[in-house]
Each structure stands twice: as C-alpha cells, then as structure tokens.
Amino acid sequence: MAHEIEQFSDGTAAFVGARESAWHRLGTVTADALTAEDAMRLAALDGWNVRLVGLHATELTAEGTTLLDVPNHRASVRTHPKTGSPETLGVVGPDYTPVQNEEHAEFLNFLADESGAHFETAGSLREGRQVFLTMKLPQTMTIGASDNVDLYIAAFNSHDGSSAFRIVVTPVRVVCANTLRAGLRNAKSSYTVRHTSGARGRIAQARQALGLTFKYAEEFEKAAQRMLDAEMTTPMLRTVVDKLWPVADADSSRKKSNQQSRWYTIRNLFEQADTQAGIRGTAWAGYNAITEYANHIAPARGASPDLKSAARAERVISGTADDVMERAFHLIAV
Structure with missing residues (x-):
C-alpha cells in the first residue's frame, strides 16, 4: 500500500490517532488524547524487544553445506506484535544500538510532563522498519486575526539502520492541515540522535535542546506575520x-x-x-x-x-x- 502503514493479517493496522481519523483510514481513532501507554498499545508498538542477531551465510559446495559468519554486520530482529514470532527488520553495522519503541515513547512522555503536550498519533511504517509518534504542544501561534497554527513535535525512529532517531518540530495550519516544516535561518526545527551506544544519553540531551522549540515557534510566527502583511x-x-x-x-x-x-x-x-x-x-x-x-x-x-x-x-x-x-x-x- 502507498501509505506504508503496517497492516496485520487480523485486519488491524499499526496506527492510532487522537480524535481525528487519518487520510488512510486505517488503525484506531480515540475519543480522548493519548498517553504513552495508549499509543504503544493501540498502535501495536509495545513488546517488540528489538535486538541484534549474528548473521551467517550458507555456501553450497560439492562437499556439502558450509555455514560462514558475516563479520561486522548483524540482523535487527523484533518480536512480531501479533504472532509473537521473531522477524528480521534489516541488516545493521557493528556500532548500531536499538532504540526501543518504549524508549521512544518515554522520551516524548517526558515532554508531556514538562510542557503539557499530549500524544496525537503513533504508528509503524514499512512492516515495522520505521515508527513514529507525534505530540501536540499546548502553544498555539496566531497569524493575523484568525489564522491559528498549532505546533507539533514528531519523533521518528528506524529499526533497519536507514535513519537516526529524529525529533522534528512541525507547525500545522489548522484550516488546511498543511505541514509547514520550513527551515528557518535562526531556529532549530529538528534534533538527530545516531543509533550508537551513547544514544540514550544523547536523547536526554535532546530534552534540553527542545527548549529551542519555542524559539522556533516564535521565529515562524514572526516570519508568517511578515508574509501576512x-x-x-x-x-x-x-x-x-x-x-x-x-x-x-x-x-x-x-x-x-x-x-x-x-x-x-x-x-x-x-x-x-x-x-x-x-x-x-x-x-x-x-x-x-x-x-x-x-x-x-x-x-x-x-x-x-x-x-x-x-x-x-x-x-x-x-x-x-x-x-x-x-x-x-x-x-x-x-
């Protein structure tokens, strides 16, 4: 499917949204704002236990089959949320360290405690290779007399080594729901954490860096107001x-x-x-x-x-x- 939301054989999908249905019409829509636990459970993101497993290659010769080790590469494997069976998500290098979905949510949950934000969406893409969670911040920017712009923080993670753990600040115009993640010269709109052994520590540093979120909102509001004028x-x-x-x-x-x-x-x-x-x-x-x-x-x-x-x-x-x-x-x- 073009939307790439993970779908399961029981007819469910790895997506949850708070109060408003998504365009792809998959997953669960809740009546209330989501907690971290809600997001993990309803989007089938909990209990994956992403781990690294050694890789082997099979060589067929006239004498028989030989099993060869594949050095410096490992398979990223999860426990499938529906079947409970192990499933390979990708091949990663020797320095790769998994960031569990629960850690992903825990980081954003910290922001909820500090800022009053709440979870809006969560889901799995590309058969579990990528996951995302978004939170809506309590601040609303006003452009002109009536054009309101909400501010969201979205966190993306990959389990196949294709990308880092990434936090993005996204203002969204309420009327037409456009994503307006513009690169502003003097504002920081994203924070990236590589999948290495120190990743968890740098996620903690990112919490402090996201204080720049509000500067980003202020800069965006000023620029948008200039365009409105x-x-x-x-x-x-x-x-x-x-x-x-x-x-x-x-x-x-x-x-x-x-x-x-x-x-x-x-x-x-x-x-x-x-x-x-x-x-x-x-x-x-x-x-x-x-x-x-x-x-x-x-x-x-x-x-x-x-x-x-x-x-x-x-x-x-x-x-x-x-x-x-x-x-x-x-x-x-x-």
Whole structure:
C-alpha cells in the first residue's frame, strides 16, 4: 500500500490517532488524547524487544553445506506484535544500538510532563522498519486575526539502520492541515540522535535542546506575520512557482503541459479556494497555496482514488514535499 502503514493479517493496522481519523483510514481513532501507554498499545508498538542477531551465510559446495559468519554486520530482529514470532527488520553495522519503541515513547512522555503536550498519533511504517509518534504542544501561534497554527513535535525512529532517531518540530495550519516544516535561518526545527551506544544519553540531551522549540515557534510566527502583511499578486506568485518548478525551452511538451496544469491549480487555490479566505492577496496566502498543492493535490501514483489519497497522506508523514515547501518559504518570506 502507498501509505506504508503496517497492516496485520487480523485486519488491524499499526496506527492510532487522537480524535481525528487519518487520510488512510486505517488503525484506531480515540475519543480522548493519548498517553504513552495508549499509543504503544493501540498502535501495536509495545513488546517488540528489538535486538541484534549474528548473521551467517550458507555456501553450497560439492562437499556439502558450509555455514560462514558475516563479520561486522548483524540482523535487527523484533518480536512480531501479533504472532509473537521473531522477524528480521534489516541488516545493521557493528556500532548500531536499538532504540526501543518504549524508549521512544518515554522520551516524548517526558515532554508531556514538562510542557503539557499530549500524544496525537503513533504508528509503524514499512512492516515495522520505521515508527513514529507525534505530540501536540499546548502553544498555539496566531497569524493575523484568525489564522491559528498549532505546533507539533514528531519523533521518528528506524529499526533497519536507514535513519537516526529524529525529533522534528512541525507547525500545522489548522484550516488546511498543511505541514509547514520550513527551515528557518535562526531556529532549530529538528534534533538527530545516531543509533550508537551513547544514544540514550544523547536523547536526554535532546530534552534540553527542545527548549529551542519555542524559539522556533516564535521565529515562524514572526516570519508568517511578515508574509501576512505583505501583498502578493498573481504574477508575483507565478514568478515563485516558475522558480520552484523551472521549465526550459528545450524541455518536452509534456513537461510544459504539466507546468501549465500545475500553475492553473495553484492559481485557483490562491484566488478562489476557501482555505485562503481572510488571507487572500497576501504572501502568506501564496505560500499556503503552494504547500496545499505540494502536499494534497500534486499528482500521485495509484490505480484507484483510495490509493492516490493514501499516497498523498504519505507525503505528509514522510516529509516528501518538505524541500519544495522550504524553498517556497525562503522565496516568499520577506
């Protein structure tokens, strides 16, 4: 499935969301905010016991079978949350140290105790190779008179060695649910911890570093307010869109046709969409038209409408459109 949420043979899925259902329509939706224990249990993330197991290779010769050790590499293995059987998640190097899902949640639970945040979502991607948890912070930024932006902290972890333990600060516009993880010059929006023997200690350090979260929120609010105060015309927005998706004279007719289709869609969002009500004609509206297109409207692969919707939902989870949104932010922010 394009959304990559882990699904089990009993019809359940490794996803939980608080109060609002997800686009992929899988997993459990709760009526109340989640605790760490709720998130672990309802998203089937507890009891994995991720561990490292030595690797062996089998060589077949005329004399028979020889079992060979594979030095400097180990298999990352979990206990499957439904069957209880061991399952290989990936091959990792000699310095890799697992970070258990419970440790992942414990770290975020510390933030709940300190800031009043609560868990919003949790889940497993790519058959257990990656997991994520998100928390909603109590602070809400206000852009202009009525455009509210909530602030979330999302923590991602991989069990196959493909990425580090990563904490990301993500402001989300309530009206259109766009992820706006823009790279601000003087703010820290993420913290990364490598999977090594000292990982647990550095997670503790990250707790202090996340004090910068609120500076990030302040910087984002100031930049967004500047965009709200700045006028943007349709030709000005076209200049930004052409820089984000450049097309040369020598490019194919198909690429030029895609460019025109993309521009018509973004222009319609900017000039007519309900999501721009109250901010129309501003640089903030232009930025949101681009992010809404990049996350939710840009063409997606899939044989059916449901698969296309799932692929678009995955963009937000994986941050596929972040590069476009960050470049748009720096082109538009004044």
